[in-house]
Amino acid sequence: MATLSGVDGKGIIVTGGGGGLGSAMAAELCRLGARVVVCGRTEETLGQVAEAIGAELGDGRAFAVTVDVRDPASVAAMADRATELLGAVDGLVNNASGLFPVKAEELTPNGFDSVIKIVLNGTWHCTAEVAGRWLRAGRGGAVVNVLTPYAWMGAPGIVHNASAKGGVLAMTRTLGAEWAGRGVRVNAVAPGWMPVGGTDFLAGDPRVRRRLIEAIPAGRLLRAEETARATAYLLSDDASYVVGEVLTIDGGHHLSKGLYEFLDELPGRVS
Numbered sequence: 399m400a401t402l403s404g405v406d407g408k409g410i411i412v413t414g415g416g417g418g419l420g421s422a423m424a425a426e427l428c429r430l431g432a433r434v435v436v437c438g439r440t441e442e443t444l445g446q447v448a449e450a451i452g453a454e455l456g457d458g459r460a461f462a463v464t465v466d467v468r469d470p471a472s473v474a475a476m477a478d479r480a481t482e483l484l485g486a487v488d489g490l491v492n493n494a495s496g497l498f499p500v501k502a503e504e505l506t507p508n509g510f511d512s513v514i515k516i517v518l519n520g521t522w523h524c525t526a527e528v529a530g531r532w533l534r535a536g537r538g539g540a541v542v543n544v545l546t547p548y549a550w551m552g553a554p555g556i557v558h559n560a561s562a563k564g565g566v567l568a569m570t571r572t573l574g575a576e577w578a579g580r581g582v583r584v585n586a587v588a589p590g591w592m593p594v595g596g597t598d599f600l601a602g603d604p605r606v607r608r609r610l611i612e613a614i615p616a617g618r619l620l621r622a623e624e625t626a627r628a629t630a631y632l633l634s635d636d637a638s639y640v641v642g643e644v645l646t647i648d649g650g651h652h653l654s655k656g657l658y659e660f661l662d663e664l665p666g667r668v669s
């Protein structure tokens with residue numbers, strides 16, 4: 399019987415691997431057979447993630463490496479260490495991010511820069527470093543950028559992050575096309591709301607949670623593991639002809655429910 403090739407045996411770097419989605423994604427990728435390096439700025443949280451994965455799946459599956467994605471030298475050092483630990487790096491998940499809700503007219507130049515540097519510049523630094531190594535070695539690899547549907551829909555209240563994610567969307571398509579002929583694939587996932595990390599505080603409040611869910615056609619929040627599995631597909635050889643694509647996983651949220659909710663109330667409707 400034919401089976402999907404998946405990420406079994408692959409070595410994968412997950413940036414922001416100590417965070418809500420990053421840690422869940424690292425664990426699920428390991429359950430699917432990968433070995434991961436989780437990286438970010440905080441040694442303690444990264445260590446806890448690697449330890450939890452080790453406790454569940456055994457030693458040698460997850461490793462913690464510190465990095466500041468805003469700094470190309472730090473990213474190069476992280477890539478060196480990841481190569482030592484994993485043997486070979488086959489995939490990169492650009493998941494690190496930062497934001498704070500703010501009215502656009504109140505956002506300072508430095509506030510805008512602080513988010514752009516993490517999300518847009520950081521994604522570029524990691525991609526340029528890791529994919530540059532693959533290209534120089536004449537081997538392939540897969541990059542998956544973590545977007546959100548607001549990369550193309552816009553996101554009032556977080557103009558800095560939406561602008562950065564929009565830039566990463568353009569980067570995904572550009573590099574996807576530029577490097578496809580050399581075996582380096584660049585794609586993205588665009589998850590909807592998950593009750594983890596940056597949105598935990600929203601989804602933890604029952605009233606806010608209900609309002610969020612009411613707007614989602616699928617009628618529930620997304621599970622982090624579902625994002626991990628979509629990411630695993632894009633990292634796998636099963637997606638070898640998928641290039642510059644964005645896999646949206648939001649239960650139809652960005653499409654909205656349209657008129658459907660009001661269908662029974664519409665004048666002239668015959669039931």
Ligand SMILES: CCC/C=C/C(=O)SCCNC(=O)CCNC(=O)[C@H](O)C(C)(C)COP(=O)([O-])OP(=O)([O-])OC[C@H]1O[C@@H](n2cnc3c(N)ncnc32)[C@H](O)[C@@H]1OP(=O)([O-])[O-]
Pocket residue numbers: 495496497498499500506507508509510512513546595596597
């Ligand atoms: C939503 C659905 C999707 C979810 C996505 C996520 O969850 S993503 C993950 C979510 N998780 C995270 O984001 C966690 C990680 N987040 C962080 O590390 C920080 O929030 C960071 C992104 C600002 C980066 O920090 P940093 O050390 O680089 O920055 P800094 O402290 O040096 O400040 C730089 C400038 O920003 C200004 N400023 C800062 N806060 C506010 C505010 N609330 N209000 C107004 N302004 C604010 C600050 O005043 C300063 O400007 P100034 O005064 O010089 O003109």
Ligand SMILES: NC(=O)C1=CN([C@@H]2O[C@H](COP(=O)(O)OP(=O)(O)OC[C@H]3O[C@@H](n4cnc5c(N)ncnc54)[C@H](OP(=O)(O)O)[C@@H]3O)[C@@H](O)[C@H]2O)C=CC1
Pocket residue numbers: 413414415416417418419420437438439440443465466467468492493494495496516520544545546588589590591592593594595596597598
């Ligand atoms: N939660 C959700 O519902 C959704 C999340 N997303 C996306 O998922 C991704 C993860 O978000 P989430 O888990 O919620 O957020 P978290 O805040 O939990 O994770 C963000 C991670 O990024 C790391 N990070 C921040 N700055 C840097 C830096 N300069 N260098 C290295 N690492 C850094 C943080 O670690 P440290 O501070 O230790 O460096 C942290 O681990 C983001 O890209 C986000 O946009 C998309 C849609 C919905």
